[in-house]
Amino acid sequence: MALNNVSFQISPGEFVSIVGHSGAGKTTLIKMILAEERPTEGQVFFQSVDIHSLRPSAMNHIRQRIGAVFQDFRLLPDKNTYENIAFAMEASGRTDEEIYADVPHILDLVGLSHKIQSFPKELSGGERQRVAIARAIVNQPDVILADEPTGNLDPLNTNEIVQILKKINDLGTTVLLATHNKGVIDNLGKRVITMEEGRIVRDDPTGRYVL
């Protein structure tokens, strides 16, 4: 069993880190919040909506309000940087004018204006993750879910990604970060939920990485 009796609440605007060893259930938890996987029992509420009660075809409306960042980036390989970000905007029905205006702006924010025409395979790991973050935040979502976003990155890139997430949080977006990177957590000084074997074993308002 990946998760067992997990229950917690996150308020708007919080920055919450979920820590734990590999296999502790962090990724499964994130997947359930994104409705990529279903719990055998229990509910996940986004505001007042139980997302697992929605039909799969209606899930996209919730997902347009949640930005997701993954350890393996998950960019669309056949689309370039601009198109990858534009896709998320197109999917939520934004006009072409909005897309022309917002994509360069958001790329500027993650420092990738010069890679606007590059395809994912032409980008480094850190660059790809910044494109993924740009895609996640371009629709100004209520929540950012980041599952090990720095797992494949070197310390320098890791720090940059965390700074971006922090900046987004400062602007009012709720951030949920799953990681096993001790340095990242200790520098943040924000709420930390610690998981072990599918259970929550600690929930500190200004935690450090303790295992």
Next chain:
Amino acid sequence: MLWLSFKRIIRGGFINFTRNAFVSLSAILIMTITLFTIGSVVFIMAGLNTSLAEIRNKVDISVYFMPAASEDDIMSVKKSLEALPSVGEVVYLSKDEALEAFKARHEGDESTLQALDELGENPLGAVLNIQAKDPSHYETIATFLKEDSVLSNESSSLIDRINYFDNKIAIDRLSKIIDAAARLGFGFSMLLVIVSVIIAFNTIRLAIFISREEISVMRLVGASNKYVRGPFVISGVIYGLLSGLITLAVFYPITRVIGLSTASFFSGLNFFTYYTSHFGEFFLLIVGSGIVVGAISSYLAVRRYLKV
């Protein structure tokens, strides 16, 4: 909003198509083979049907009248025969024409011609050649001729003999063979078409299997099912359209080259003239099947990865 997504879906389909050029190329190759099979089946069915119709036309019943039968009597028989729904055509051959035909048939046979000359008068009766609409109808026609009162004018019978009863076994067998050939040809063609459509379907499924990760990512960034599926269906339509056009183009030189030999093989059906005179139907069938197969295969193939 609707127009905007439609426009984006079309553009997405074209981008899909061009950026996955290799996948698109193999899908088009396989679909071209499928459509070529469908087209060939149409040609072969047309050839077979022409040949069978030709063989059917060669079967007829001849009614030989007594030399004494008057032309009026024969004409009234002809009229009553033509009134039958199962009769296709009745050709009248007068006494003199029958003699001409007989002489022509025995052109090299001196002794027969000599015997005929010695006879002085024309010993042959007039003939009615009857063609039924279907070989299975000869039985009823023959029975009609045998029983109908119109033939027993006053005292004696007008009819010398009806060759149906001589040929009955041959005609029965032939009509069975024709039916079986038509059915077998149709069944075999359908099998060929179904198999090739399944192959095309699986090729497109494979092409979309390659993109299954992308499909789930699109769902996770908030795209609706329709928005994810649309571009794949458009790519499928493009595969079908291009394969259809290629197939039509390929048929042109092929039928042109084999046209004359098919004309002698299939009782005068020249594939090239058949192709050019039925081009509209071929266009609709080939391009239409391509588009339908491409679109439906893509639609079904994407569906299984949309569950995220």
